[in-house]
Amino acid sequence: MIIITGATGFIGSCLQARLYDLKEKTVVIDWLGDEGKWRNIANHVPTDLIFPEYIDDFLVQHCKVIRAVIHLGAISETTARDGDLVWKTNVNLSKKLWHWCALNQVRFIYASSAATYGGANQLEEFTDEPNHIADLKPLNLYGWSKQVFDRFVLEQVRNHQPVPPQWAGLKFFNVYGPNEYHKGKMISVVKVKFDDIQKGGVPRLFKSDRDGLTDGAQARDFIWVGDVIEIILWLLNNPDVNGIYNCGTGQARTYLDLAYAVCDAVGCKREVEFIDMPQSLQGQYQYFTQADMTRLKVVGYQRAFTSLEEGISKYIQDYLLRPDPYL
Template identity: 60%
Template sequence: MIVITGGAGFIGSCMQQALHARGVETVVVDWLGSAGKWRNLRHHAPGRIIAPEALDAWLASGPDVGAVIHLGAISETTATDGDLVWRTNVDLSHRLASWCAHAGVRFIYASSAATYGAADRVEQFSDDPGALDHLSPLNLYGWSKQAFDTGLLHRLEKGELPGLSWAGLKFFNVYGPNEYHKGRMISVVRVKYDEARAGQPLRLFRSDVPGLADGAQARDFIWVGDVVDVMLWLLDHGHVSGLFNCGTGVARTYADLAHAVCDAAGVARQIEFIDMPESLRGQYQSFTCADMRRLRAAGYSRPFTTLEDGVRRYVQDYLARPDPYL
């Protein structure tokens, strides 16, 4: 049995689908709520759904678990409730790591590229453990992920988690099906597709970085299927432990993304630039690019989906269809 926290969410439900296709028994830890998140699991229901507040008691009952994939978190980059974010993103993660170490269970968890803060050069996106303490996240969410990453490594160094088989993944800009419940945190691909379908120009933020052209802000956009494939590989290679970047290793501009969406939707390329909201100024990463050398050195060798192919697949195989769910 594999436990997936956040298993009704975007990446979690895609991972649930992949494990369901393998015939693996799964338990999803999540709230379905009233925003239609249940649809993310409609085609591949788990064996059981447990509310997050009931997780500790359930684990204490001694279930036969083979791995915990910990994806549940408060992931809004604009979150402001520090106490709630700490309890959810840090305290819970430490409890799960402790339980996995004690039970001899594989622990795979989600970190984030938000930990890199205002880094603006490829070499600054190194997942080398020696560089971890020097990162400066720009927001509460990124800081909470950084706090757990560093805290876990320090606990391991002190011998507090003997025998823990673990892997953390710093997700970059993930896009794909089953993200429709995410509100303001939905991927830019989906937002731009809606604009294209409505016959509107695709709106992008003007650059707030001196010398950087509008639309030239660049991110490492990764197709959710590639993220799932990396996690499956880590499940299958339990000897691989460490904190790894999970991107493509290629930075693409927002203008590239907008053009890819227009092409996939079969509409003329149109871009309009708008001012960046005040709430994002000073917290906006204008460049991200994963250094993927450590994951490659660990043995992961599969190619990543190009932006054009991933956007085309998302638009044509999901967004343009009556049922856009995986």
């Protein structure tokens, strides 16, 4: 049995769908809520769904049949303000699951975030070397909570405390793909630009407010959700791999590249409207992210990543333009 926390959400439900197709027995720890998240698992129903408040009893009753915990559940909004709730959900629950997996010798894979890199804007700043991770300075509550747990994990290992038989954290960069429709303001830029076109307009991008950088040249490491799932499955198939690793493509692409790829996938003319950056973002906007994927490749991950154009075409053609856009 594999436990997936947060599996009614975006990445979690895509993982649940893949494990379902592989005929794995899975139990989801999550709430369905009232945002239509039930649709994310409607086509790939898990063996069971347990509400998080009952997780302790469930773990006690099933400790002998759980072979892995994949912990993706979190308050992931970068605009989150309730520090107590974020700490309880993103830090305390993560520590509880870590200690339980260590005690019961169950493998533990969890979601970290590229938000831990804070205001990094240079390639060398996006390294996942353990000595570098400890010094990161996140800019928001969400990123800070992920950094707190990353540091906890590294301290446990460094101090020779009990650890799960396999442990791995993944720093997700800009993930896009199906089943993200409940995310509101946190939905991917790909979906936002697609919606711009569907409303009869053209994709809108922020103007650059940095000297020497043209409008639309802001760049991110955008990763297709299917590639994220491949990395998680690879970890499950390689139980000797431990560590905290970046989860991106290792290639930054501009927002203009993304907007044009959306236009191409929809089948419309390449047109973009540049709008002023909101004052609230000026001076705080991250102009560049690119995952250093060296360490994951060194430990054996060799699968090629989906190009931005291919991923966007797949997302739009296979999901967004269908009557049922869910995986």
